[in-house]
Amino acid sequence: MKHASWRGLLAGQVAIWTLAVGGLPLAAGQGQVIRFDRPAGKWVEALPVGNGRLGAMVFGGTSRERIQLNEDSVWAGPPVPVNADNLGPKLAEIRRLFFAGRNAEGEQRVAREILAPRISPRSYQTLGDLWIEDLDAGGGEAADYERALDLQTAVATTHFRQGGATSRREVFASAPDDVLAVRVETDRPDGLNLRIRLDRPADFATRAEGNDLLIMEGRAQHDGKQLGVRWLAALKAIPEGGRVRAEGNDLRIEQARAVRLLLTAATDYNFDNPDEPLTRDRRAWCLDRLAKTAGLEWAELKARSVADHRVLFDRCVLDLGDTAPELAAKPTPARLEAFRQGAEDPDLIETYFQYGRYLLICSSRPGSLPANLQGLWNEHLKAPWNSDYHININLQMNYWPAEVTGLPELTEPFFRLVQGLRRKGGEMARKLGCRGFAASHTTDAWQWAALMGRPGYGMWPFGAAWCTAHAMEHYRFTGDREFLERVGYPLLRESAAFLLDWLVEDPETGLLVSGPTTSPENSYRFQGRRLHLAMGNAMDQMIIRENFENLLEAAGVLGVQEPLLDEVRAALPRLARPQVGPDGRILEWGHPYEEAEPGHRHVSHLYGLHPGRLINPWDEPDLLAAARKVLTYRLSHGGGHTGWSRAWIINFYARLLDGDAAWDNLRALLAKSTLPNLFDTHPPFQIDGNFGGCAGIAEMLLQSHDRRGTIRLLPALPKAWSRGEVRGLRARGGFVVDIRWREGRLEGARLVSLLGNRCRVAWGDRTGEWPTSRGEIIELDGRLRRIR
Numbered sequence: 001m002k003h004a005s006w007r008g009l010l011a012g013q014v015a016i017w018t019l020a021v022g023g024l025p026l027a028a029g030q031g032q033v034i035r036f037d038r039p040a041g042k043w044v045e046a047l048p049v050g051n052g053r054l055g056a057m058v059f060g061g062t063s064r065e066r067i068q069l070n071e072d073s074v075w076a077g078p079p080v081p082v083n084a085d086n087l088g089p090k091l092a093e094i095r096r097l098f099f100a101g102r103n104a105e106g107e108q109r110v111a112r113e114i115l116a117p118r119i120s121p122r123s124y125q126t127l128g129d130l131w132i133e134d135l136d137a138g139g140g141e142a143a144d145y146e147r148a149l150d151l152q153t154a155v156a157t158t159h160f161r162q163g164g165a166t167s168r169r170e171v172f173a174s175a176p177d178d179v180l181a182v183r184v185e186t187d188r189p190d191g192l193n194l195r196i197r198l199d200r201p202a203d204f205a206t207r208a209e210g211n212d213l214l215i216m217e218g219r220a221q222h223d224g225k226q227l228g229v230r231w232l233a234a235l236k237a238i239p240e241g242g243r244v245r246a247e248g249n250d251l252r253i254e255q256a257r258a259v260r261l262l263l264t265a266a267t268d269y270n271f272d273n274p275d276e277p278l279t280r281d282r283r284a285w286c287l288d289r290l291a292k293t294a295g296l297e298w299a300e301l302k303a304r305s306v307a308d309h310r311v312l313f314d315r316c317v318l319d320l321g322d323t324a325p326e327l328a329a330k331p332t333p334a335r336l337e338a339f340r341q342g343a344e345d346p347d348l349i350e351t352y353f354q355y356g357r358y359l360l361i362c363s364s365r366p367g368s369l370p371a372n373l374q375g376l377w378n379e380h381l382k383a384p385w386n387s388d389y390h391i392n393i394n395l396q397m398n399y400w401p402a403e404v405t406g407l408p409e410l411t412e413p414f415f416r417l418v419q420g421l422r423r424k425g426g427e428m429a430r431k432l433g434c435r436g437f438a439a440s441h442t443t444d445a446w447q448w449a450a451l452m453g454r455p456g457y458g459m460w461p462f463g464a465a466w467c468t469a470h471a472m473e474h475y476r477f478t479g480d481r482e483f484l485e486r487v488g489y490p491l492l493r494e495s496a497a498f499l500l501d502w503l504v505e506d507p508e509t510g511l512l513v514s515g516p517t518t519s520p521e522n523s524y525r526f527q528g529r530r531l532h533l534a535m536g537n538a539m540d541q542m543i544i545r546e547n548f549e550n551l552l553e554a555a556g557v558l559g560v561q562e563p564l565l566d567e568v569r570a571a572l573p574r575l576a577r578p579q580v581g582p583d584g585r586i587l588e589w590g591h592p593y594e595e596a597e598p599g600h601r602h603v604s605h606l607y608g609l610h611p612g613r614l615i616n617p618w619d620e621p622d623l624l625a626a627a628r629k630v631l632t633y634r635l636s637h638g639g640g641h642t643g644w645s646r647a648w649i650i651n652f653y654a655r656l657l658d659g660d661a662a663w664d665n666l667r668a669l670l671a672k673s674t675l676p677n678l679f680d681t682h683p684p685f686q687i688d689g690n691f692g693g694c695a696g697i698a699e700m701l702l703q704s705h706d707r708r709g710t711i712r713l714l715p716a717l718p719k720a721w722s723r724g725e726v727r728g729l730r731a732r733g734g735f736v737v738d739i740r741w742r743e744g745r746l747e748g749a750r751l752v753s754l755l756g757n758r759c760r761v762a763w764g765d766r767t768g769e770w771p772t773s774r775g776e777i778i779e780l781d782g783r784l785r786r787i788r
Contacts, residue, residue, distance in 0.1 A: 034351065034678060036060065036147040037331045039158075043068065044675040044685055045333075047149040047156045048377050051173040051305075052365025052413075054180050054265065055376035056130075058171045060147035060158040063137035067171065067182065068379050069127040069233070072369040073269035075445040076123050076220045077228025081116040081452035088433020090114065098516050098535045099507055103526055106516055107455050107533045118453035122444065124372055124387035125220050126379050127233055127265060128200035132184060136193045138163050151351070151358040154309040155302070163188075174305035175365060177293045178264060181301055185258035191242050194253040196261065198235060201381055208246035212237045213290075215283065222382065229445075230277070233265040234286035236294055260298055264289045271369065271416060274446045312361045315406035316728035318353050318697070320346035320721050333676040340671040344720075349697070352670065355678050356694025357405050359687060360398070369445060370413040371398045375687035384684050389417065391463030392441040392520040393602070397644055397688040399470060400611065400651075400695035403477040404702065406728050406736070411474060415487055417447065418467045422494060425449040425464055429498045432461070436497030439464035441520065456532035457521050461502065462514075465543050468495045469611070472550040475557070476709075476732040479755040485558055492551040493564060499544050500567050503575075506536065511576040513590065514540035519604045524593035536590030538578040538605035546612050548572050578605065578623065585629045599638030601645040603652070606630055610651045613705040617657060628656055640665065643673035643680035647692025654699035654716040662700050663718035669693050701739060704731035713739050713749055713763040733757045751778045 039060045040046040046057035046068065055070040090113050097106035145160040158169040165188035173180050186192050196214065198206050204218035214235040220228040235251075237244045242256030253259045266285045268277035293301065323345045327338060332351075339345050363376035372378075373394055374387045389395045395414070402411050425437035428449040432438070438461040439449040452458045471488035474480065503512040515535030523532045548568045555565055581592045588595075588605040606627055608614030615623045631639075631652055640646040646669040653662035673689060675681050680689030700716040711731045727738040734755030740747040746763045753759060753772035760769040761784060768784040779788035 032150060032152045032351070032354065034149045034151070034332045034355070036333065036676075037145055039145075039147065040677075043379050044679055044681075045677055047147065047677060048359070048362065048375075048679075049149070049154060049156050049171055049173045049180075050362030050376045051175040051178065052363065052368035052376075053178065054173050054263075055362065056171060056173060056180050057377055057379070058147075058149075058156040058158070060169075062142040062145075062160055062162055062167075063134050065132040065158075065169065067130040067132070067180075068377075069130060069180070069263070069265075070376055070378060071127045071231060071233070071265040071267060072363075072376055073229055073267045073271075073445060074125045074127055074220050074231050075228050075269070076121065076125060076222050076226040078122075078226070078446060079119055080122070080444075080446050080448035081119055081450040082448075083114070083116050083428055083431045083450045083452075085431055086433075087114055087431050091432065094516060095504055095535070098533070103531050103534065104529045107531055110459050110516060110533060111455050114451055115455065115458050116450045116452040118458070121222050121382045121386055122226050122228075122446075123222070123381065123383045124374070124378055124445070125381050125383070126200065127231065128198055128204060128216055130182070130235065130261070130263065131195075131197045131199070132182075132261075133195040133197075134167075134193070135195060136163075136188070136190075151354050152310060152313055153306045154313075154358070154362065155306065170302070172302065172305050173362070174293075174301060174308075176304050176308045177296070177301060178289055179293050180263040181293075181298075181305070182261040182263075183258060183298055184261075185240075187257075191255040191257050192253050192259060193255070194259065195247070196235070196237060196251040196253065197249065198233065203381075206249045208249055208251060211246050212244045212251065213287075214249070214251055217282070229267045229269045230282070231265060231267040232282040232286060233263060234283070234290055235261060235263040236290045237261055238294055262290055262293050269445065271420070274420075309361065312407055312410070313354075313357065316357065316726075318350045318724070318726050320349055320724040323347040332678065336670065336674060336676070336678070339667075346721075346724075348670070349666070352674075352678060353694050353697045356401055356690045357407060359690055360401060360407060360410055363687075364398075364410045364413050366409055366412040368413050370395065370417050371687065371691075373686055373688070384682075384686070386444065388442055388444040390442045391439060391467060392457075392460060393648070394644060394686070394688045396466055396470065396611070397647070397692045397695075399691070401691050401698065403473060404695065404698045404730050406730050408474065408478050408730075411470065414467075415471065415474075415491075417443075418464065418471075418491060419487065420447040421449055421464055422491075423447070426494070428461070429501075432502070434498045434501035436494040436499070436501070437464060438462075438495070438498045438502075439467075454532075456518055456523060458518075459533055460517050460520060461498075462517070462540060462543050465495045465499060465547050468492050469543075469546055469550060472554060473732075475554070477730055477734070479734045479757075481557065484554055489551075489554045489558060489560065492547065492554055496547055496551045496568055497564060499547055500564075500571060503544070503571065506576065509576065510574075512571060512574045513576045514544060515590070519588045520602045522588065522600045522602055522604065523596040524589055525596050526593050530596050534589040534591065534593070536576050538586060538588055539607045541576055541578060542608040542612055542614055545572070545575055545614060546608075548575075578608065580623070580626045583629070584626055585633060586623060586626045599634055599641070601639065601642045603630065603634055603639070603645070603648060606652055610648070610655045610699075613707070616655065616706055618706040618708075618710070624656065627652070631656075640668065641672075642682045642686075643669060643689030644682065644686060644692055646673055647680070647689045647696055650693060650696030651699050654696060655703070657716050659700055659716035659718035660720075662696065662716050663720050666693065666696060698729055701726050702729045702731060702737055704733065704735075708760060709733045709757075710760045710762050710767070711735060711737060711751070713737075713746055713761065714741055717741065717744060719744065733759070735759065746782045746784075748782060749780045751780075752776075753778070
């Protein structure tokens, strides 16, 4: 679907989700601010701003400020992995080896005959750096220093006194005006004396044009290879008083009481077809954008940006109680350290929750690329894991908070990417002898799809199928029928076509199984060998069942009837289900193999517990005890040692209705896997844990995933959160939910019906059910009695 078509869908979606819901005020100090008392000494202490497309990390230096820059489409380029043709017959032979117990031989053939070579690096890259050098600073010590990021306004500020003068900077990335905006001011009598420059680690050129403009341009690449996106950045300086002039490839600001710096960038990347670069004049585009923005006063430019951000940010509010004033006054790293030592800091948890929402707002907007492994923010030319789109959990986790915390329109880039995978994913499916489309464990801005690399990570054609589950969830939350018809159903249908052809009958059981595949990135021991591939792995079977059920649900909504649906109905009862091993745990593999790494970071065989709904206390409780044993075993062997893995475990325990265990793991996430600026760390920095942790907090407070659509209030409330309030969470069926509790018990709730669906609510063993009309408000007391 073209971007223009998405705009029409989003307009209707936003109207649905904002019906009868006003702006929600956020009290001062309530999870809003990340604060430092010194400049950033390293990148993970800098503060992120972004508008979805343009991003920056603000260091807050005194005599020399560094603002590291990103534009979301600056990627090194092809070649990309491509599978060989006609792999279906080879797969059939390899499957026979696995069914005969010759797993090692089968895995060797997969590595030799099926997987394409990995081609790396091909990285998302930094746009460069903006440097602001104060030539009159004199090197003296700065006093009264404060650097802060206000999550509600999305403005980063730096304030200090030096040499008897006060300096203040503001930085934000405006979505409505599509610029990065910086303002520097001083009360120094002779004004500012600054040098402004742009640079980059490699592959760029800079120049000054006229007296107030800097241009930096280049092409993303790796040492002359992997030639990718052509890009251009433009910066305009607007002094307030004083003057600006060019000096070589820099700008000089002299005797100004303040200066505004406006930066934007353009590339030739074409999201709708990356193989056909855009031919627009990048310089002209940037200069036009700067000319339109330069005419705005700073207050107006800032107000426009803040208002746009708050439309999204203010939809959801969390209050878990008050932090002691002496702790709340400390810089964020000191509070984080106190929390590690056992201090209670409810405001820090609120901040962490809102930070996840903030980061998604800043890294994924309609028209941008999706949030990648680092979201939007990356200082490298060769980023860890290329800062790509890992679709064996990481990209999906990035979007877990979107629906439930009131940010549904931010999923647009995600779905555009998944739609983009249909072309290369269709080619991959045909090479495997299947219909439909599929994708492996990863992709990037070039939207390629191939089984590649090593068996332990690369032999897994389920990335696209997992992504299609988000389409059905988007419909369940928003009721957007047009989205389901034009986007969701085609994705589900083409994925199901692939899965039908990928399945094979197990000659021992007669059931349909997937394989040979990895259980993402894990391994087992068999016949004295460490192996990675098997038949009928639990995660595969769960994803397939979920996809088939989602397709049938979507077809029912849309009134679709077609032969493929009959194939799905015939296959469903023949699908092998997850098995429980002799020790009472759900088997990760199709057989009870010895685990080579019992504390592995992936817990793939609990996909049906979360994010799926195949295992839950109300519809299919049989596997709950076995799922809990999986978690206990994993954690006892060192599991959860990466940030995103720990975040996933929070969500697992929330789904098990164990609030105290969820809280223990949330504490562990902040204590062990959170950087000074509250970024998540794998290590190194990887943003998915921020999003997964945010979603986990929401999951502790509200669930609505059972098959009856029951809205469950406080399903996993920990003892540590004895009192609190949350406003603006979203439930499936189209409800906005506010909840208040005291002494661990529900005090009251308010629900707004956005779609007019039937409302079924539960708290503990109490339930209530009411018909609703569109826009109707239901208010409940602590015993679920309707009081309005």
